[in-house]
Amino acid sequence: MTTLHVISSSPFSDNRLSSCLRLLGHGDGLLLCGDGTYAAQPGTSHAEALRALGEGIALFALDEDLEARGLPSADWLQQIDYPGFVALAVRFDKVNSWL
Amino acid sequence: MKFAIALFSSPSAPSSRRALRFAEAALDGGHDIVRLFFYGDGVHSASANVVSPQDETDVARQWRELISTRQLDGVVCIAAALRRGVLDEAEALRYRRQAANLPAPWVLSGLGQLHEAAQLADRLICFGGD
Amino acid sequence: MSRSLLIISRQAPWSGPTAREALDIALAGGAFDLPIAMLFLDDGVLQLAPGQKPQNVQQKDLTANLQALPMFGVESLYACSLSLQQRGLTDTSLAVEHLDDAGLRDLISRYDQVITF
Numbered sequence: 216m217t218t219l220h221v222i223s224s225s226p227f228s229d230n231r232l233s234s235c236l237r238l239l240g241h242g243d244g245l246l247l248c249g250d251g252t253y254a255a256q257p258g259t260s261h262a263e264a265l266r267a268l269g270e271g272i273a274l275f276a277l278d279e280d281l282e283a284r285g286l287p288s289a290d291w292l293q294q295i296d297y298p299g300f301v302a303l304a305v306r307f308d309k310v311n312s313w314l
Numbered sequence: 315m316k317f318a319i320a321l322f323s324s325p326s327a328p329s330s331r332r333a334l335r336f337a338e339a340a341l342d343g344g345h346d347i348v349r350l351f352f353y354g355d356g357v358h359s360a361s362a363n364v365v366s367p368q369d370e371t372d373v374a375r376q377w378r379e380l381i382s383t384r385q386l387d388g389v390v391c392i393a394a395a396l397r398r399g400v401l402d403e404a405e406a407l408r409y410r411r412q413a414a415n416l417p418a419p420w421v422l423s424g425l426g427q428l429h430e431a432a433q434l435a436d437r438l439i440c441f442g443g444d
Numbered sequence: 445m446s447r448s449l450l451i452i453s454r455q456a457p458w459s460g461p462t463a464r465e466a467l468d469i470a471l472a473g474g475a476f477d478l479p480i481a482m483l484f485l486d487d488g489v490l491q492l493a494p495g496q497k498p499q500n501v502q503q504k505d506l507t508a509n510l511q512a513l514p515m516f517g518v519e520s521l522y523a524c525s526l527s528l529q530q531r532g533l534t535d536t537s538l539a540v541e542h543l544d545d546a547g548l549r550d551l552i553s554r555y556d557q558v559i560t561f
Contacts, residue, residue: 216553223329223443234454234486237526240549249328277332297339304437305315305345311452311558314322314442320559354465394465425472433447433478438557 217242219307223249226261231313236264241271244307246300247292248277255286266291275303318435320351320428322442324358325366325373333441334376341384349387349431350377356442357395360388363415381419389431392422448479450555453488457506458498463491466561467509474516481520482513483551484540488561489527492536507537524548 220243226232232254239245245265247254254261255276265274278294281287288294295303304310317340323329337347352360359377366372381388395416396405402422406414416422432438451470455462466482473480484492491506498505513521523540543551552558 216556218552218558223332230486231454237545238548238552240553248332297335298343300336301339301343301345304317304340304439309555309557310437310439311552311560312440312442313560314440322561353469354462393468394461397461425469426476428469429449429473429476429478432449432557438449438559440559 216308217244219244219246219303219310221246221248221310221312222251222254223247223312225250226254232261235313236268239268239272243271244273244275244303246275246277246295246303248280248300250280252276252280252284252286255281255289255292257287257289262289275299315436316346316348316434318348318351318428318431318438320353320438320440320442321356321359322354322440324355325361325364325377327355327442329441329443330356330359330373330377331371334373334380336439336441337380337386347384347386348435349389349427350381351389351391351428351431353391353394353425353428354442355398357390357398357400360390360395360420361400361415362417363413378419386419388420389423389427390416390420391428392424395422446478447556448481448554449473450481450483450552450558452483452485452558452560453491454486454561456487456490457493457496458501458503459487462561463488463506464504464509466559467506467513469559470513470518471509471516474513474518477517480518481522481551481555482518483543483548484521484523484527485548486524486527487531489523489531489533489536492523492528492538492540493533494535494537496537510538513538522548522551
């Protein structure tokens with residue numbers, strides 16, 4: 216069964232993202248939202264780690280959070296809105312939010 | 315699809331607002347919400363006593379309105395609520411506390427309601443942290 | 445058939461009520477005869493440290509409640525090997541199966557639902 220993992224905290228302040236990356240399975244998805252979108256900041260080790268995940272992991276970011284933080288769009292991330300978020304929750308077999 | 319949505323954060327947390335927007339999008343997309351279950355600090359998102367500054371989003375009020383207008387089942391975990399001072403009339407009376415701050419449409423109940431919702435729904439989605 | 449639920453507990457025992465509230469969900473699910481598993485990950489493994497004296501900080505003993513898990517029918521208990529090793533835990537107060545990262549990925553994929561605290 217596939218899992219959509221959701222990260223909403225800054226990867227610079229805690230280890231949720233790094234633990235999540237160890238637990239991602241082939242076919243899973245990862246959605247960055249809230250302060251989790253800071254992981255998409257270009258030139259950071261987090262962005263590099265995400266880019267290196269390869270095609271087995273689908274990467275998403277909530278558009279309102281990227282834009283609010285002045286983060287640029289990235290071609291390696293699919294930007295989604297709330298209807299898109301709902302669609303992801305349907306597409307993957309379960310949702311694991313890293314609270 | 316049927317969603318069960320659990321919230322673990324207070325109304326000032328971005329995740330509470332995010333859960334609200336998700337719930338609205340799910341309903342607008344034709345999906346059902348089996349239950350909203352507020353646990354941990356999420357019980358504060360059900361408090362009727364939150365006073366938001368006028369120039370800020372009143373997330374607690376928006377939750378109340380969502381549940382009323384869309385006739386959703388909004389459940390607050392009683393154990394989590396009591397320890398955080400979120401009480402309905404009955405509990406305020408029982409424990410002889412000054413005020414009740416959990417009116418209808420909210421219902422106080424136990425963790426069994428979360429498990430039941432998770433069993434009834436196609437998807438369980440949790441919001442919190444932040 | 446009931447949907448299975450994996451609860452991932454990532455917080456130290458007394459960093460607020462989170463560890464206890466995660467455990468309460470597991471115990472409630474067990475009481476309803478639901479298929480529940482618990483995984484201790486990151487600081488969550490610190491809940492398993494032996495020799496804790498919670499009364500010193502006026503906290504309730506989480507260990508006793510953790511040990512009640514099998515009595516409530518929650519027997520699938522796991523801990524992340526790396527998290528244990530990083531925190532110098534060679535002994536645990538509860539019998540748990542140690543999993544490496546591949547084992548953790550497999551565990552998560554097997555469950556219908558997950559809640560991570």
